[in-house]
Amino acid sequence: MAFEGLADRLQSTIQKIRGKGKVSEADVKEMMREVRLALLEADVNFKVVKDFVKKVSERAVGQEVMKSLTPGQQIIKIVNEELTALMGGEQSKIAVASRPPTVIMMVGLQGAGKTTTSGKLANLLRKKYNRKPLLVAGDIYRPAAIKQLETLGKQLDMPVFSLGDQVSPVEIARQAIAKAKEDHHDYVLIDTAGRLHVDEALMNELKDIKELTNPDEIFLVVDAMTGQDAVNVAQSFNEQLGITGVVLTKLDGDTRGGAALSIRAVTEKPIKFVGLGEKMDALEPFHPERMASRILGMGDVLTLIEKAQTSIDEEKAKELEQKMRTASFTLDDFLDQLGQVRKLGPLDELLKMMPGAGKIKGLNNIQIDEKQIGHVEAIIRSMTKDEKLRPELMNSSRKRRIAKGSGRTVAEVNRLLKQFEDMKKMMKQMTGMQQKAKKKGGFKFPFKPF
Numbered sequence: 001m002a003f004e005g006l007a008d009r010l011q012s013t014i015q016k017i018r019g020k021g022k023v024s025e026a027d028v029k030e031m032m033r034e035v036r037l038a039l040l041e042a043d044v045n046f047k048v049v050k051d052f053v054k055k056v057s058e059r060a061v062g063q064e065v066m067k068s069l070t071p072g073q074q075i076i077k078i079v080n081e082e083l084t085a086l087m088g089g090e091q092s093k094i095a096v097a098s099r100p101p102t103v104i105m106m107v108g109l110q111g112a113g114k115t116t117t118s119g120k121l122a123n124l125l126r127k128k129y130n131r132k133p134l135l136v137a138g139d140i141y142r143p144a145a146i147k148q149l150e151t152l153g154k155q156l157d158m159p160v161f162s163l164g165d166q167v168s169p170v171e172i173a174r175q176a177i178a179k180a181k182e183d184h185h186d187y188v189l190i191d192t193a194g195r196l197h198v199d200e201a202l203m204n205e206l207k208d209i210k211e212l213t214n215p216d217e218i219f220l221v222v223d224a225m226t227g228q229d230a231v232n233v234a235q236s237f238n239e240q241l242g243i244t245g246v247v248l249t250k251l252d253g254d255t256r257g258g259a260a261l262s263i264r265a266v267t268e269k270p271i272k273f274v275g276l277g278e279k280m281d282a283l284e285p286f287h288p289e290r291m292a293s294r295i296l297g298m299g300d301v302l303t304l305i306e307k308a309q310t311s312i313d314e315e316k317a318k319e320l321e322q323k324m325r326t327a328s329f330t331l332d333d334f335l336d337q338l339g340q341v342r343k344l345g346p347l348d349e350l351l352k353m354m355p356g357a358g359k360i361k362g363l364n365n366i367q368i369d370e371k372q373i374g375h376v377e378a379i380i381r382s383m384t385k386d387e388k389l390r391p392e393l394m395n396s397s398r399k400r401r402i403a404k405g406s407g408r409t410v411a412e413v414n415r416l417l418k419q420f421e422d423m424k425k426m427m428k429q430m431t432g433m434q435q436k437a438k439k440k441g442g443f444k445f446p447f448k449p450f
C-alpha cells in the first residue's frame with residue numbers, strides 16, 4: 001500500500017508524544033527531526049519538507065500547545081492540519097462550464113494513465129454526478145491508442161468520438177465538441193498523446209488544442225510511482241501549458257507518497273483525483289484531510305462512508321438498522337448484507353480503510369477469500385424459510401441436509417451458525433453503545449452497519 005513507510009514512521013513518532021502531559025521544546029525538536037527524516041525518506045521535495053517542519057515547529061512550541069493539558073494531542077492535531085494544508089486543504093471540485101459542454105483535456109507523459117483515467121473519469125461523472133460524458137480519441141500517434149479508448153468505451157457502454165489517425169488532434173477536438181453539443185453531452189473528455197519526455201512538439205500540439213477548445217480543465221495525469229519526477233513533470237507542464245489540476249495515478253502501488261505531498265506545494269495546483277487500480281471504478285476524488293488522517297493512522301472513515309453510501313441501497317440500510325435495533329435480524333438479512341458488502345469492493349481494501357487497521361500487524365498479508373462468501377451464501381440458500389427465521393430449529397439432520405444441499409460440510413454449517421449468533425450479539429452491543437453515545441454526543445457509527 002502507498003505511504004506505508006511514511007505512515008509507519010510518522011505514527012511511531014507521534015506515538016511517543018501522544019499521551020505526554022508535558023512537552024518540552026527539546027521534545028518538539030526531537031520529534032520534528034524524525035518527521036523531517038520520514039518525509040525526506042518518502043521522497044517529499046526538500047524545500048517542501050523544510051517549510052513544513054518550520055510551520056509545525058512554530059505552532060508546536062507556541063503558547064496554545066505548551067499550556068494545554070494534552071500537548072501531545074495538540075501537536076498531533078497540528079501535524080494533521082499542516083499535512084492537510086500541504087495537500088491543498090479543501091477538496092477541490094471539478095469545473096462545470098456555464099454553457100455545456102464542460103471540456104476537460106487529459107495531458108501527461110507516456111504511460112502515466114491518461115487513457116485509463118479518461119475512461120474512469122467518464123465512468124465517475126456518469127455514476128456519481130449523473131452526467132453524460134463524451135470520450136474523445138485525440139491520440140493519433142500511438143498505433144493502438146484509439147482502439148484502447150474504444151475498448152474502454154465499449155466496456156463502459158460510453159460513446160467514443162474518433163476520426164481515425166489521419167485527422168489532426170485539434171480538428172478532432174473541434175468536431176468532437178460540435179458533436180457533443182448536438183447530442184447534448186455535458187462533458188467532453190479529450191484523451192491526448194503522451195511522450196517520453198516533455199518536448200516542444202508535444203507542448204505545441206497541446207497548446208493548439210487548448211487555444212481552440214478553451215478547456216474548463218486541463219488535468220495533468222502523473223504516475224505517483226515516479227516520485228520527484230512526477231513533481232518536476234507537473235511543474236514543467238504547468239509552466240508551459242497552465243494546468244488546472246492533477247490526477248495522481250497508481251497510488252495502489254508501492255509508492256512512498258512523496259508526489260502526493262509535494263505537488264500542490266510546488267505547482268500550487270490541486271490534486272483532484274487519485275487512481276487506485278486498473279479497473280474502471282478505481283478513481284476517487286482526492287480529499288487532503290482524509291489523506292492526512294490516513295497517513296497519520298487515523299483511518300479513512302469518510303471514504304468508507306462515501307463508498308457505502310454510493311453502493312448500499314439506502315432503504316435497505318435503514319431497514320437493516322431498524323432490525324438490528326430490535327434484534328430481529330435474520331439469516332435472510334445476513335445474506336442480503338453479504339450482497340451489499342460485496343458491492344463495496346474487495347474486502348481487504350475496505351479493511352485497510354478502517355481506523356486503526358493500519359496498526360494490525362500482518363493485515364497486508366491477509367487475503368480475504370471471496371470464495372468463502374460464496375460458500376456462506378450457498379449454505380444460507382439451502383435453508384428453509386423457517387430455518388432462516390429461527391436458526392434455533394437447527395438439529396443435526398437439518399444441518400446434514402443443508403450441508404448436502406450446498407455442497408459444504410456440517411462443520412461449515414455449524415461455523416456459520418455460530419458466526420451469525422456472534423454477529424447478532426455484537427450488533428446488540430454496538431447499537432447499545434451508539435445509543436448511549438448519542439446521548440452524550442460522542443461516538444458515531446462509522447458506517448452503515450453491515
Ligand SMILES: Nc1nc2c(ncn2[C@@H]2O[C@H](COP(=O)(O)OP(=O)(O)OP(=O)(O)O)[C@@H](O)[C@H]2O)c(=O)[nH]1
Nearest residue numbers: 110111112113114115116194249250275276277278
Ligand atoms: N495499478 C494501476 N495501474 C494504472 C492506474 N492508472 C493506469 N494504470 C495502468 O498504467 C498503464 C498505462 O495507462 P494508460 O492509460 O494507457 O496511459 P497513457 O498515459 O494513456 O499512456 P500513452 O497513451 O502511451 O501516453 C496501463 O496498463 C494502465 O492499466 C492506476 O491508478 N493504478
Ligand SMILES: [Mg+2]
Nearest residue numbers: 114115139145
Ligand atoms: Mg493513452
